[in-house]
Amino acid sequence: MSSPSSRRLKTARFDIYRNMVLRTARKDDNIEVTDPNDYPFDTNYELFSAGLVLGFLRDNPRTESKNNYSQDFIQVSRVGGSSDNEYRQGIEFVYKLIELEHSGEDPEDTEPWELALQYADAGVEAIDQDISLKDEFDILAFIDEADQNWEDRLEDILVE
Amino acid sequence: MKVQKATIKNFMPFYKEVPVDLQTSPDSPLILMGGKNDRGKTAFFTAMRFCLYGFEGGNAEKSEKRRQAINRKAAVEGLGEASVTLEFTHNKNVYEIERVIEFDQVDDPDERDWDSCYVNVRKPSVSEGKEIVIDQAPNEDPAKKYNRFINGILPESASDFFFFDGEELNRYAGSYNDSEADVREAIETVLGIREIQNAIQDLREEGKDYYQDGWKEKAADVDELQDLSEEISSVKSKLRAKKTEKDSADTKLGDKESRRRQIESELAEASGVADKQDRVNEIKEEIEGSGQDDGLQAKLDEKRGERRELHSRLGPLMIGIGAKHAIENYDVSIVSGMEDTIEYLIDRDNCLCGADIDEEAEETLEETLEQLQNDEMSTISELQGFASDHLGCLTSGEYPESLNVSQAKSEYVSIQGDIERLEEDISNLETEKESLEQDIEEATVTAEEAESLRDTKETLDEEIGGLKATIETLEEDIDELEERKRELEQTVNSMEAADEEEQRFRTLMKLSDECADAWEEIRDRYVETQRESVEKHASNIFEELTNKNDVYEGLTISEDYELDVKTISGNRDIEEQNPSKGARQIIAYSFIAGLNKFTAREAPVVIDTPIGRLDPEHKENLISYFPNFRDQVVILYQPGELEEEDIEQMGDNISSHLEIHQQDDDPESSTISRIESESELKRVLAK
Numbered sequence: 031m032s033s034p035s036s037r038r039l040k041t042a043r044f045d046i047y048r049n050m051v052l053r054t055a056r057k058d059d060n061i062e063v064t065d066p067n068d069y070p071f072d073t074n075y076e077l078f079s080a081g082l083v084l085g086f087l088r089d090n091p092r093t094e095s096k097n098n099y100s101q102d103f104i105q106v107s108r109v110g111g112s113s114d115n116e117y118r119q120g121i122e123f124v125y126k127l128i129e130l131e132h133s134g135e136d137p138e139d140t141e142p143w144e145l146a147l148q149y150a151d152a153g154v155e156a157i158d159q160d161i162s163l164k165d166e167f168d169i170l171a172f173i174d175e176a177d178q179n180w181e182d183r184l185e186d187i188l189v190e
Numbered sequence: 191m192k193v194q195k196a197t198i199k200n201f202m203p204f205y206k207e208v209p210v211d212l213q214t215s216p217d218s219p220l221i222l223m224g225g226k227n228d229r230g231k232t233a234f235f236t237a238m239r240f241c242l243y244g245f246e247g248g249n250a251e252k253s254e255k256r257r258q259a260i261n262r263k264a265a266v267e268g269l270g271e272a273s274v275t276l277e278f279t280h281n282k283n284v285y286e287i288e289r290v291i292e293f294d295q296v297d298d299p300d301e302r303d304w305d306s307c308y309v310n311v312r313k314p315s316v317s318e319g320k321e322i323v324i325d326q327a328p329n330e331d332p333a334k335k336y337n338r339f340i341n342g343i344l345p346e347s348a349s350d351f352f353f354f355d356g357e358e359l360n361r362y363a364g365s366y367n368d369s370e371a372d373v374r375e376a377i378e379t380v381l382g383i384r385e386i387q388n389a390i391q392d393l394r395e396e397g398k399d400y401y402q403d404g405w406k407e408k409a410a411d412v413d414e415l416q417d418l419s420e421e422i423s424s425v426k427s428k429l430r431a432k433k434t435e436k437d438s439a440d441t442k443l444g445d446k447e448s449r450r451r452q453i454e455s456e457l458a459e460a461s462g463v464a465d466k467q468d469r470v471n472e473i474k475e476e477i478e479g480s481g482q483d484d485g486l487q488a489k490l491d492e493k494r495g496e497r498r499e500l501h502s503r504l505g506p507l508m509i510g511i512g513a514k515h516a517i518e519n520y521d522v523s524i525v526s527g528m529e530d531t532i533e534y535l536i537d538r539d540n541c542l543c544g545a546d547i548d549e550e551a552e553e554t555l556e557e558t559l560e561q562l563q564n565d566e567m568s569t570i571s572e573l574q575g576f577a578s579d580h581l582g583c584l585t586s587g588e589y590p591e592s593l594n595v596s597q598a599k600s601e602y603v604s605i606q607g608d609i610e611r612l613e614e615d616i617s618n619l620e621t622e623k624e625s626l627e628q629d630i631e632e633a634t635v636t637a638e639e640a641e642s643l644r645d646t647k648e649t650l651d652e653e654i655g656g657l658k659a660t661i662e663t664l665e666e667d668i669d670e671l672e673e674r675k676r677e678l679e680q681t682v683n684s685m686e687a688a689d690e691e692e693q694r695f696r697t698l699m700k701l702s703d704e705c706a707d708a709w710e711e712i713r714d715r716y717v718e719t720q721r722e723s724v725e726k727h728a729s730n731i732f733e734e735l736t737n738k739n740d741v742y743e744g745l746t747i748s749e750d751y752e753l754d755v756k757t758i759s760g761n762r763d764i765e766e767q768n769p770s771k772g773a774r775q776i777i778a779y780s781f782i783a784g785l786n787k788f789t790a791r792e793a794p795v796v797i798d799t800p801i802g803r804l805d806p807e808h809k810e811n812l813i814s815y816f817p818n819f820r821d822q823v824v825i826l827y828q829p830g831e832l833e834e835e836d837i838e839q840m841g842d843n844i845s846s847h848l849e850i851h852q853q854d855d856d857p858e859s860s861t862i863s864r865i866e867s868e869s870e871l872k873r874v875l876a877k
Contacts, residue, residue: 067494070501079505083512116583120509123576127512130569169504170599176508180515188520188570 037125037143039078039103042095043151046158051077070167074103075110078150079117080157084172085149086124087179092152096144121146131187191343191793192822193278196241198862200264200272201291202233203852205859210234211846212794214822218845221824223862224832224874225850230860231826234850235798239353241274241289243346244309256304260293263858265302268295280343280792286312287340299858309336344793348379351782352793352820357802359778360771363753363764377751380789381720386713393706401699408692415685422678429671436664443657450650453643460640463633466626473623477616486619490612497605500598507598510584513577520570532559720788721747728784729756734815735776737807745780753781772804779812786820794822801831810839817843829876837871849874 041047047054048061052069055061063069071077085091106125109118128142128149161167193212198204212221225231236259245255260272273290289309296302309332312322344352378384479485484492500507532555541547547555635643729744736742746754746761754761755769755777769777786795800816801809813836816823837847846864853859865871 067491067498070498070504072498072502076502076505080508081505083505083508087508087512114579114583114586116503116506116510116580119576119580119583120506120513123509123513123516123573123580126569126573126576127516130573133569167501169501169507170602172504173507173511173599173602176511180512181519184512184515184519188516188573 037106037146039075039106039109039121039150040099040101040147041074041078041103041151041154042092042098042100043154043158044100046154047074047077050154050158050161075117075121077154077157078103079120080172081153081155082121082124082146082150083176084153084156085151086128086146086153087176087183088152088156089149089183090152091145091148092155093148095148095151099147124149127184127187191278191280193238193276193794194284195275195277196234196238197273197275197277198234198237199274200261200269201237201240201274202259202261203228203230203858203860204233204237205261205263205853205856205861206269208861210848210862211864212822212824214845216821218843219817219819219821219823220840220844221822221846221848222832222837222840222844223824223826223848223850224829224865225826225860226829228857229852230850230862231828232798233860234862235353235355235796235826237274238276238796239349241276241287242340242344243349244289244307253304256291256307257302259291260302260304261858262299262302263856265293265296265299270295284314286310288312308332311336311339344791345379345384347376347384348789348791349793350376351380351785351789352791353796354782355798356775356779356800359782360774361778362781363769363774363777374751377785378717380785380791381717381724382789382791383713383717383720386709386716390706390709390713393702393709401695401702405692405695405699408689408695411685411689411692415682415689418678418682418685422675422682425671425675425678429668429675432664432668432671436661436668439657439661439664443654443661446650446654446657450647450654453647453650456635457640457643457647459633460635460643463630463635464640466630466633470623470626470630473619473626477619477623486612486616490609490616493605493608493612497602497609500602500605506580506584510581513580513584516577517574517581520574532556717749721749721751723788724781724784726784727787728753728780731783731815732777732780735780735808735811736773737805737811738773745777745784747781753777772802772808775802775804776808776812779815783815783819793820794824795820796824796826798826799831800825800827809836813839816840829874833875834871837875847871 044054048058049055050069051071051074052063052066053073055063055069071080106118106121109115109121125142125146128146132140132142132145157167157172160171192214196210196212197207198210199207214221223231223234240259245252245259247255261269264272271290271292273288275286275288277284277286279285287309288311289307291307292305293302294305310322340346375384378387475485477485477487479488535541535547536552536555536559539547541551725745725747728747732742732745733739741757742755743758744756746756748754754763755767757767764774764777801812804812813832816825817840837844848862849865849870850860850862853861865874
């Protein structure tokens with residue numbers, strides 16, 4: 031099990047982050063931010079947490095992200111600063127579930143954090159696709175999806 | 191005129207009322223009236239002329255004659271009036287002329303004098319006795335009225351040939367000097383030539399004057415008509431000028447009103463722009479907010495911020511759902527509590543409920559503790575720890591501990607609804623604002639221009655007011671001129687009759703002249719005819735009367751009515767002939783008889799002293815001719831003029847034979863009475 035300090039948030043779909051995260055967009059010289067509200071997320075970890083939980087619930091990791099990560103965002107232990115933070119706690123909770131789900135497997139085959147990054151990219155892609163498809167950020171649909179899938183997903187992990 | 195009766199009253203020697211019957215019959219035209227000298231023959235003769243014509247002469251002469259005409263005895267007795275009345279027939283009418291001299295009583299007859307003198311003309315009326323034809327009524331000059339009346343019967347100028355003195359006829363037998371111009375007038379009058387002449391004169395002068403007066407009067411109207419026509423032209427000219435002026439003012443008014451409407455429209459547009467700009471500002475304020483009030487955009491931004499916060503918390507929310515499931519569905523905490531309790535009980539003899547803890551119970555507790563303390567359970571517990579931490583973070587903010595999805599969704603829906611509503615409101619406002627701004631941009635009127643338009647409109651208002659006042663004044667002027675034109679045209683229409691009258695008078699003047707010319711021709715021919723007729727008749731009478739038929743062949747009458755004697759050796763002027771007085775008297779009788787034969791007048795012939803100094807042959811010839819003179823011949827003779835055989839010669843031609851004589855041997859009270867006896871006749875005839 032990797033320590034929180036060794037686990038870093040990163041993505042192979044930085045392009046999506048650049049379009050959906052305000053601070054990331056602002057750092058890009060090629061993007062002129064006119065309306066902050068055009069960006070659903072303020073920081074990368076906000077999008078990362080959403081992608082992570084969505085990818086985890088769908089259990090469809092973006093394996094092609096492996097070894098294609100563009101850059102590190104931040105260490106998990108630093109998300110939200112020194113105090114407790116819902117994003118960091120949320121990421122830790124999902125990561126804990128991933129660890130539980132793959133606790134009997136060879137860590138070298140299935141490194142939980144790598145899987146978490148792949149889940150996150152898969153979720154980010156799914157959000158991007160949904161927005162592209164609906165031309166809006168339909169968070170209610172994602173919440174409904176979470177509401178419907180969490181119980182089965184927990185049961186798959188904890189009961190088995 | 192044929193005199194029926196004469197009544198002489200207190201006139202000259204006639205005292206009181208002296209009636210004289212003068213009726214004659216066609217076979218007996220002669221009335222003889224004889225009397226000695228100073229008995230009143232000439233007074234009777236004078237009385238008849240006085241009755242018809244008054245006295246001749248100037249006022250003083252007339253006055254003296256009137257005074258002397260008053261009977262001396264009557265004056266002393268104060269009988270009040272002297273008068274002569276003639277009753278006569280004329281043109282089948284009966285008239286009575288009464289000429290009166292009023293006087294006061296005097297003690298001395300030489301002091302007698304008249305007070306007033308007047309003439310009355312009456313004619314019988316069936317119902318009321320005698321009707322006054324001419325009286326002293328003040329409405330017309332009675333003298334003129336009477337002259338017109340008597341001239342219609344026997345003009346005074348013609349009376350000399352009816353009332354004459356036989357001894358004074360010589361004046362007609364010779365040349366007329368200037369002082370005897372009246373003779374020619376008398377001759378012309380008696381022949382009716384004077385009437386023609388008068389008619390010609392009337393036509394030339396009086397008629398012409400009359401028509402000229404009418405013409406001048408109407409011509410004056412014509413002048414006025416001309417003036418009126420000129421005034422109408424002037425009024426029409428003024429009217430045209432006023433109408434032109436009004437048309438111009440109307441046109442100006444129309445232009446200015448049109449311009450004002452245009453400006454009002456532009457001002458309305460300017461006003462619309464201002465309103466639109468106000469609305470734009472309102473919209474901006476509504477969207478952007480002002481002062482302390484947030485605008486819609488701020489609210490929208492706030493809501494979008496809230497939504498974005500929810501967006502950004504999508505991950506924690508979704509994880510929170512799982513964390514809650516992990517905690518609620520898996521009781522890992524109980525296991526953890528049990529581990530502590532078992533560890534507490536293993537070292538004790540009694541349970542918490544008081545039961546004994548034996549070895550078997552202690553082994554069970556130890557097995558259970560071992561089971562609880564394996565890795566998996568620890569992991570779940572650790573998981574729940576993370577879940578709990580996450581939920582703790584998640585609910586430390588806005589969400590309650592019992593986070594549920596529906597609450598999050600409800601909040602999100604509410605925010606989304608607010609955002610959509612705000613976006614729609616803003617969009618609508620923006621659309622409206624863009625439309626308004628487009629209108630404003632497209633508007634052609636600026637605020638400055640609007641101010642300028644207002645100034646222009648005020649000026650136009652004043653100008654339009656002035657023009658309306660001007661037009662109103664012009665309309666009043668036009669109405670007045672139209673009324674004046676109508677009045678003038680009505681006057682002219684009424685005066686066109688005057689113009690026709692003027693033409694009529696002009697025609698009458700011309701006719702008057704032409705008529706006068708015609709009458710002059712007629713007169714000339716008539717004069718010649720009458721002259722020839724008179725000449726022929728006078729010659730016949732002369733031949734009848736003269737005692738020298740072997741020498742005289744007749745008389746000739748010149749154009750000036752001067753007599754010449756035609757002898758067997760030719761015409762000889764009477765003066766050159768120088769006949770005897772008797773011969774002259776016979777020539778004059780012949781002439782007068784000739785005139786009377788062709789006179790246009792009907793009147794009695796009254797001859798005073800008819801015989802005079804005629805020789806017996808002439809006298810006999812004349813007496814034989816007397817009955818032929820006229821229908822009524824009054825012969826006033828004096829003793830010695832006529833003798834019994836002369837009376838016998840006249841015989842049945844005498845209607846009555848009268849004597850003028852004194853009453854009671856009073857020389858101031860003569861009277862006239864019919865000769866009834868031989869002795870009376872002898873007395874009258876006696877020299």
